[in-house]
Amino acid sequence: MSVKSFTIGVTATFVSVFSLPAWSDVDSGLKSLDKGEVTEAVAAFQEAFKEGDGDGAFYLGRLFEFGIGTDKDITRAANLYAAGAEKGSVQAMNRLGLMYLDGSTLLRDYAAAGKLFCEAAEKGDHEGQLSCALMLRDGKGMAQDIPKAITYLNSSSESGNIAASNILALMYVEGSGVDMDLEKARALFDKTADQGNAMGLYQLAKFHAASEEGAEADLVSAYSYANLAAVRKHAGAVALRNELETKMTAEQVAEAQAQARAWTEEHIAAQAAASK
Numbered sequence: 001m002s003v004k005s006f007t008i009g010v011t012a013t014f015v016s017v018f019s020l021p022a023w024s025d026v027d028s029g030l031k032s033l034d035k036g037e038v039t040e041a042v043a044a045f046q047e048a049f050k051e052g053d054g055d056g057a058f059y060l061g062r063l064f065e066f067g068i069g070t071d072k073d074i075t076r077a078a079n080l081y082a083a084g085a086e087k088g089s090v091q092a093m094n095r096l097g098l099m100y101l102d103g104s105t106l107l108r109d110y111a112a113a114g115k116l117f118c119e120a121a122e123k124g125d126h127e128g129q130l131s132c133a134l135m136l137r138d139g140k141g142m143a144q145d146i147p148k149a150i151t152y153l154n155s156s157s158e159s160g161n162i163a164a165s166n167i168l169a170l171m172y173v174e175g176s177g178v179d180m181d182l183e184k185a186r187a188l189f190d191k192t193a194d195q196g197n198a199m200g201l202y203q204l205a206k207f208h209a210a211s212e213e214g215a216e217a218d219l220v221s222a223y224s225y226a227n228l229a230a231v232r233k234h235a236g237a238v239a240l241r242n243e244l245e246t247k248m249t250a251e252q253v254a255e256a257q258a259q260a261r262a263w264t265e266e267h268i269a270a271q272a273a274a275s276k
Helices: 006-016 022-032 038-050 053-066 076-086 091-103 110-122 126-138 144-160 162-174 184-196 198-211 219-231 239-244 250-275
Strands: none
Touching: 006 126, 022 038, 022 053, 022 110, 038 053, 053 076, 053 091, 076 091, 091 110, 091 126, 126 144, 144 162, 162 184, 162 198, 184 250, 198 219, 198 239, 219 239, 219 250
8 A cells, every 4th residue: 555645634534533432453543543644554454454343444445435545446445344344343334335325336236235224223323223214214225114213213313313313303293104293303303403403403493483372483583593504504594584584573683693692602612611
């Protein structure tokens, strides 16, 4: 493998995105990669794989897929993911599954993708649970099984997977595969909105904008959440915010904008505290 020069910033980004608890050799490789020591990282990943850790092959695959320390070679990356998956790496299972879904490097194969995702799901991986749930929900590559899909979505959501929480919430809103339950949906959107997720914020805005039996719409809160979702580039948030503004007084708009500023300041402060 030919080694090129890479900045610490590039390798640090790689590690922050893909780092998970690993065996000592993989952990050592990630630390080397963070320092820009690609050759040492490769050696550590190779040693980890030799010792039976599938994550070693996964990280080697990532190097080839991103072209870190070598020319990009997607086919070789796929082969390494397959080797890692055979050794039980849930990261390799998920990445290889996505390659089967994409169908540009490997032949599109829903059955192969579903098998990989669901194996990762059975091992408790929240990304695998989400992907397996979607395959089960849609009956792609396997028989449709809505109850099992809901079980996996719940597990993934409880593990903190934002996408799983939003998908499950939308199913409750629409009564799709589950009984309609707006209370459960709102609780899930509250959870994702609290993490700054655009979808969660937008859906909360819609909840507040809707008139409920015996209560008027809360336009101020609706505008505030739509404003927050808009700056996070949610496709429908700008239109919703603008529509709400036509129904509000100048004082209400000012109050809503103040709420959005306060929410942002609190969110930034909470993130700073969590990173210490």
